[in-house]
Amino acid sequence: MMYSSRRKPVLYFKEERSDLSKVPQQDERFLSGKCTIYKLFGLCMVLVLISLLWLQLSCSGDMSSVTRQNQHDPQPPPPPCPTERQASAADDPSWGPHKLALVVPFRERFEELLVFVPFMHKFLNKKKIRHKILIINQVDHYRFNRASLINVGFKESGNDTDYLAMHDVDLLPLNEALDYGFPKEGPFHVASPELHPLYHYKTYVGGILLLTKRHYHTVRSCYLLLKAS
Numbered sequence: 001m002m003y004s005s006r007r008k009p010v011l012y013f014k015e016e017r018s019d020l021s022k023v024p025q026q027d028e029r030f031l032s033g034k035c036t037i038y039k040l041f042g043l044c045m046v047l048v049l050i051s052l053l054w055l056q057l058s059c060s061g062d063m064s065s066v067t068r069q070n071q072h073d074p075q076p077p078p079p080p081c082p083t084e085r086q087a088s089a090a091d092d093p094s095w096g097p098h099k100l101a102l103v104v105p106f107r108e109r110f111e112e113l114l115v116f117v118p119f120m121h122k123f124l125n126k127k128k129i130r131h132k133i134l135i136i137n138q139v140d141h142y143r144f145n146r147a148s149l150i151n152v153g154f155k156e157s158g159n160d161t162d163y164l165a166m167h168d169v170d171l172l173p174l175n176e177a178l179d180y181g182f183p184k185e186g187p188f189h190v191a192s193p194e195l196h197p198l199y200h201y202k203t204y205v206g207g208i209l210l211l212t213k214r215h216y217h218t219v220r221s222c223y224l225l226l227k228a229s
Helices: 002-072 110-126 146-156 213-228
Strands: 099-106 130-137 163-167 208-212
Touching: 099 110, 099 146, 110 130, 130 146, 146 163, 163 213, 208 213
Parallel strands: 099 130, 099 163
Antiparallel strands: 163 208
């Protein structure tokens, strides 16, 4: 009994010492693992910095080489975009002193408008007719009032124009012989019944009609007199 009671504390003490001796070894392993992670992180950061520095140096070298190449072989500047400008009488007397106001009554026909405007601009420039195009849009959904829209276009035409063209947006002058010049002899019906693709009756005066502003004033004055009476 005495022998066994003396052995137990000894054994217990040895086990306690052995357990305590394991703790520093675990700490050392943990610290060594942390040091390894820090080393890897630091190595990655160094690699990233080296990569960025190399990229910056390579880009600056490419830019400097391109700059030197441009200095040795300068490229000519791009040509300016061609523009079709309307020459005034002071620039080219062959255009004549008159200017046309192309009045287009319009509502909800945008696809035709996108074709009409560039076509007419090119057509009139080719004939050397100074002009400006007025698109008079009716925004409501009541009955289309072509006459009122033309009156608005006449008022908006300004003092720099001296004759009008009442022009439908769905008519294009495909025949280059058609005359859009100043109507000295009086109103000129370009889309006359024998030329219009749809309307052939003799009393038709729509489509394309040219008249001077003086004639327009005369017609309007007659209308007002008749309305007053």
